[in-house]
Amino acid sequence: MSPLRLSHFQALLLFAFLVSLALGVLSRRAPKEQVKYAARSLFWFLLIGIGIGWIMYPFSR
Amino acid sequence: MTDEAVTKTDTAAGPAAERRAAMIAIAAWLLPGLGHALMRMWSRALACLLCVGALVFCGAGMRGNLFGWETADPFSRLGFVADAGSGVFYWIAKSVESGGPDVSHADGDYGTRLLAAAGVLNLLAALHAYEAARGRKA
Numbered sequence: 001m002s003p004l005r006l007s008h009f010q011a012l013l014l015f016a017f018l019v020s021l022a023l024g025v026l027s028r029r030a031p032k033e034q035v036k037y038a039a040r041s042l043f044w045f046l047l048i049g050i051g052i053g054w055i056m057y058p059f060s061r
Numbered sequence: 062m063t064d065e066a067v068t069k070t071d072t073a074a075g076p077a078a079e080r081r082a083a084m085i086a087i088a089a090w091l092l093p094g095l096g097h098a099l100m101r102m103w104s105r106a107l108a109c110l111l112c113v114g115a116l117v118f119c120g121a122g123m124r125g126n127l128f129g130w131e132t133a134d135p136f137s138r139l140g141f142v143a144d145a146g147s148g149v150f151y152w153i154a155k156s157v158e159s160g161g162p163d164v165s166h167a168d169g170d171y172g173t174r175l176l177a178a179a180g181v182l183n184l185l186a187a188l189h190a191y192e193a194a195r196g197r198k199a
Binding site: 025 | 115174
C-alpha cells in the first residue's frame with residue numbers, strides 16, 4: 001500500500017477537524033453546543049497553527 | 062428510611078457502581094466508543110470510534126512511528142503509552158504495518174503525531190466514560 005501523502009496544511013486540517021469533533025462531542029451535552037464548541041475549537045486550531053507557521057517562516061530561510 | 066439505612070444502601074451500591082464504572086473505562090479504552098455505547102450514549106460512541114479510528118488509519122497510512130514497549134528510551138516508552146491509548150486500533154495498526162515507520166519525510170512525522178493524538182484522545186474519552194458512569198458527567 002502506498003503511503004498517504006498530505007501537505008502540511010492538509011495534515012493540520014485533518015488533525016484539527018478530528019480532534020475538534022471529538023472534543024466538541026465529549027465536552028458539551030446539547031448537539032447545538034457541541035457543534036459550536038467544535039467549530040470554535042477548529043477555528044482556534046487553524047488560526048494558531050497558521051500563526052505559528054508564519055512566525056517560524058523567517059527562520060526557515 | 063433512616064439515615065443509617067441510607068448510608069448502608071449507599072455503601073452497598075458504591076463498590077458495585079465503582080466496579081461498573083471501572084469496567085466501562087476499560088471497555089472504552091480497549092475499543093474506542095464502547096464505553097459510551099454501553100451507557101447508550103450513541104452519538105458520543107460513534108464520534109469516538111470514528112475520530113480515533115480515522116486518526117489511527119491516517120497516522121498509520123502516513124507511516125508514522127508506532128512505538129513498542131521494548132525500548133530503553135523513556136521518550137519512546139512515553140510514545141508507547143500514548144499510542145497504546147487507542148486500544149485495539151494500536152494492535153491492529155501494529156499487526157498490519159508492513160514497511161515500518163518512515164519519519165524521513167514530514168508525512169511520517171505527522172503520522173507519528175496523529176497516532177499519539179488518537180491514543181490520548183481515546184484515553185480522554187475513557188476518562189469521560191468513567192466519570193459519566195459514576196454520574197459526575199453526562
